[in-house]
């Protein structure tokens with residue numbers, strides 16, 4: 001938050017130096033001795049660019065500022081921590097950490113249940129995510145808000161915040177007239193009704209087709225007339241109508257829960273906070289806004305006009321509170337959600353993990369809520385914008401008939417593709433074992449693809465790339481974890497040779513450059529998790545885990561573990577393996593991905 005800064009100060013770790021060989025990319029299946037020259041230590045561990053941004057403010061050349069930083073650090077006495085400080089290039093400070101410090105910090109990390117993850121000041125954080133619509137299918141867009149929101153919920157919880165999941169399902173509004181009427185017509189226990197739990201779109205389309213066919217038929221028993229009457233009955237709380245609406249809701253909940261279950265999403269019925277919950281509050285919100293002159297009637301609709309919001313033609317953009325037909329809509333409901341989350345839930349940050357196209361909607365409804373004085377000063381509403389998922393043709397992912405691709409079909413095809421990969425890589429396993437690995441791999445492929453690009457940018461849904469065991473994919477990280485598990489299993493079965501150092505002796509030593517480089521990555525985990533908590537960008541964790549897996553690969557290629565030169569070195573390297581596995585599986589867990597024992 002420095003208005004003078006050109007660039008945000010960052011601390012960037014140096015990469016290990018390896019001679020460029022055919023094998024320097026990553027993952028070569030973890031075969032040791034893959035042909036690369038042994039890596040050497042880089043000139044320094046970290047590069048700090050703070051002097052660049054400070055220079056402008058200080059009105060001094062960056063190199064001079066960098067010298068001043070180095071002098072101040074030397075004076076402060078950082079000898080225990082730092083072995084070398086050096087000004088480089090246009091004004092970087094290159095830092096070499098003291099070997100003893102790195103070893104000591106890594107030993108402490110081994111004993112730390114939290115793996116270095118800090119506990120910042122506790123915030124109350126409601127997170128609105130997933131939020132599908134009742135009696136409609138979840139599509140690929142809902143998949144991404146579900147996956148990103150769930151990862152944020154897990155991560156913020158780990159940081160010690162009080163997370164309140166809010167699944168703002170679309171369970172109210174005029175379509176429910178035709179849906180209730182259709183359910184009555186086909187019968188509550190019919191096969192069509194059961195469709196709601198399997199293929200809700202088919203149910204919705206059937207109701208909609210009937211409505212469209214009769215919408216100009218004024219006779220009192222035409223479907224459209226009955227559907228419209230149902231809307232009124234539902235609004236006025238008619239018991240029978242309400243009961244049938246609840247049927248729709250229950251069946252839809254069963255569908256959502258099945259999807260959540262399959263995808264390992266932490267949402268439960270207790271997290272439901274649907275539109276219907278706010279319905280009773282909407283007339284009073286409208287009346288209040290009108291009375292206080294915040295909203296005015298324009299063309300029959302009650303609208304809030306906010307400063308600075310104009311359309312292309314320069315005309316003021318209305319935020320519609322009450323439509324001209326008297327109904328209240330999506331915007332008014334979101335005034336109510338923010339009011340509730342700020343005043344009742346006491347939110348510090350209120351996250352809305354929703355598609356980017358809804359940004360204007362949120363900006364305007366939150367401004368109106370704030371204007372009305374219905375938020376606490378401390379509450380910061382934040383739209384975590386979700387970008388589109390595209391097909392390999394670069395267009396929105398759609399089926400041949402033009403519908404957005406359903407979530408279920410995506411999940412099914414990912415698991416199917418993963419099954420092919422597993423069948424190839426593990427023909428030795430039986431079908432049940434392969435099936436469960438394929439499930440985990442398919443889900444990881446989808447989730448990681450959603451999480452490894454910044455949440456607001458588009459990405460191309462390319463199953464072949466997503467399920468691959470190499471490259472920056474979820475399955476690659478799972479594979480890395482499985483490989484470490486197999487090393488640890490082999491170590492355990494080989495047993496101690498009697499020469500293993502006593503348990504109370506610190507065994508971890510870092511002598512090889514690749515060991516040290518891996519340790520430095522491990523020591524960075526807590527900072528990265530905290531950064532995700534601040535920036536709400538899970539792709540930073542994904543990138544970190546990919547780096548970590550690559551650092552492990554380099555380590556394993558150059559530092560034999562099971563065939564280490566001495567029992568002491570073997571024990572030390574096994575500790576590095578254990579710690580890498582813990583960080584890797586913990587980080588994957590925060591992304592919502594489980595790592596199977598073997599792959």
Ligand code: ARG
Nearest residue numbers: 128131132133168170337354
């Ligand atoms: N049901 C909406 C949709 O499918 C998303 C709701 C997001 N949350 C909110 N508070 N508006 O697009």
